[in-house]
Amino acid sequence: MVPLSYYLVLSGFLFACGVAGFLIKRNIITIFMSIELMLNGVNLSFVAFAAHWHALSGQVFVFFVMVVAAAEAAVGLAIIIAVYRTRETLNVDQANLLKL
Amino acid sequence: MSFHLILFLAFAAVCVGGAVNLLAQRHPINSALSLIAVMAALAGEYLLLGAEFVAAVQVIVYAGAIMVLFVLVIMLLNAGEEEQTKGSRVALLLGVPGVLTGSVLIAWVVVRHSGTEAVAIGALPGHPTEIAQLLFHDFLLPFEVTSILILIAIMGAVVLASKPEATARKVD
Numbered sequence: 001m002v003p004l005s006y007y008l009v010l011s012g013f014l015f016a017c018g019v020a021g022f023l024i025k026r027n028i029i030t031i032f033m034s035i036e037l038m039l040n041g042v043n044l045s046f047v048a049f050a051a052h053w054h055a056l057s058g059q060v061f062v063f064f065v066m067v068v069a070a071a072e073a074a075v076g077l078a079i080i081i082a083v084y085r086t087r088e089t090l091n092v093d094q095a096n097l098l099k100l
Numbered sequence: 101m102s103f104h105l106i107l108f109l110a111f112a113a114v115c116v117g118g119a120v121n122l123l124a125q126r127h128p129i130n131s132a133l134s135l136i137a138v139m140a141a142l143a144g145e146y147l148l149l150g151a152e153f154v155a156a157v158q159v160i161v162y163a164g165a166i167m168v169l170f171v172l173v174i175m176l177l178n179a180g181e182e183e184q185t186k187g188s189r190v191a192l193l194l195g196v197p198g199v200l201t202g203s204v205l206i207a208w209v210v211v212r213h214s215g216t217e218a219v220a221i222g223a224l225p226g227h228p229t230e231i232a233q234l235l236f237h238d239f240l241l242p243f244e245v246t247s248i249l250i251l252i253a254i255m256g257a258v259v260l261a262s263k264p265e266a267t268a269r270k271v272d
Contacts, residue, residue: 002104002105002108002148003211005210005211006108006112006211007145007149008210009207009210009211010112010115010116010145012203012206012207012210013115013116013119013203014115014119014138016199016203017119017120017122017123018119020123020199021122021123024123025123025182026182026183027128027179027182029128029132029170029173029174029177029179030122030128030131030182032170033122033128033131033132033135033170034122036135036162036166037119037122037135037138040138040139040142040162043142043154043158044142044145044146047145047146047149047151047154048149050149050151051149051150051151056230056231056234057234057238057239059151059153059154059231060231060234060235060238060239062151062154063153063154063157063231063235064239064242064246066157066158066161066162067246067249067250068246068249069162069166070161070165070166070250070253071249071250071252071253072253073166073169073170074169074253074254074256074257075253075256075257075260077169077170077173077257077261078256078257078258078259078260078261079260080173080177081173081176081177081260081261082260082261084177085263085264090177090179090182091182091183
C-alpha cells in the first residue's frame with residue numbers, strides 16, 4: 001500500500017526537474033521537453049488525488065491536459081522550425097532580437 | 101514492504117533517473133529518450149493508481165505521438181550538442197543549498213502531514229465506460245471545445261512550418 005504523499009513528492013520532484021531544465025538548458029527543443037516534463041508531473045498529482053478522493057473527474061482533467069499538450073507540442077515545434085529557418089540556430093542565447 | 105510499494109519505488113526510480121538524465125545530457129536526442137522513459141514509467145504509476153484509461157492514453161499519446169514529433173524535429177533540424185555557458189558562482193553557492201533545503205522541507209511536510217490513506221490497484225472505478233460517461237455527458241462542452249482547439253492548432257502548425265514564399269504565393 002502506497003500513501004498519497006509518496007505520489008505527491010514524486011510529482012513535485014518531476015515538476016521541479018522540469019523547472020530546472022527550463023531555466024538551465026540552452027537548446028530550445030530541450031526547453032520544450034522540460035515543459036512536457038512539468039505537465040507530466042502535474043498529471044501524476046491529478047491522478048493521485050483522483051484516486052484519493054474517489055473522484056473520476058481528475059482522470060478526465062488529465063485527458064484534457066494531454067489534449068492541450070498535444071496541441072501545444074504541434075504549434076511549438078512548428079514555431080521552433082520557423083525560428084530555425086530564420087536564425088539558423090537552436091540556441092536561445094542567440095535569439096536576442098528583443099534585447100536592449 | 102508490500103509488493104505494491106516495491107512496484108511504486110521501481111517506477112519512481114525510473115522516473116527520477118530519467119528526469120535527472122534529461123537535465124544532465126547535452127544532446128537533445130538523449131534528453132528525448134530519457135523523457136520517453138519517464139513517460140513510460142509514469143504510465144506504470146497510473147496503473148498502480150487504478151487509472152487504466154489514463155495509462156493507455158499516456159503511452160499512446162505522450163510516449164507515442166508527442167515524443168515521435170519531438171524526435172522527428174530533432175532529426176529534421178539536425179540538432180547538435182548544446183554549448184554550455186558558465187553560470188555565476190553566486191547562483192551555485194546560494195541556489196543549490198536553497199533548492200535542496202526547500203525541497204527537503206516541502207517533502208517532509210507533505211509526507212508528515214498529509215492523510216496516508218492507502219490506494220490499492222482497482223480501488224478506483226477507472227473503467228473506460230465510466231470515464232466515457234463523464235467525458236461525453238458532464239464534460240461535453242469542454243470536449244467539443246478541445247476539438248476546435250486541435251483544429252486551430254493543426255492550421256497554426258501548417259501555417260508556421262510551411263515556407264514563407266509558399267504561404268505568400270497562396271495569399272496572392
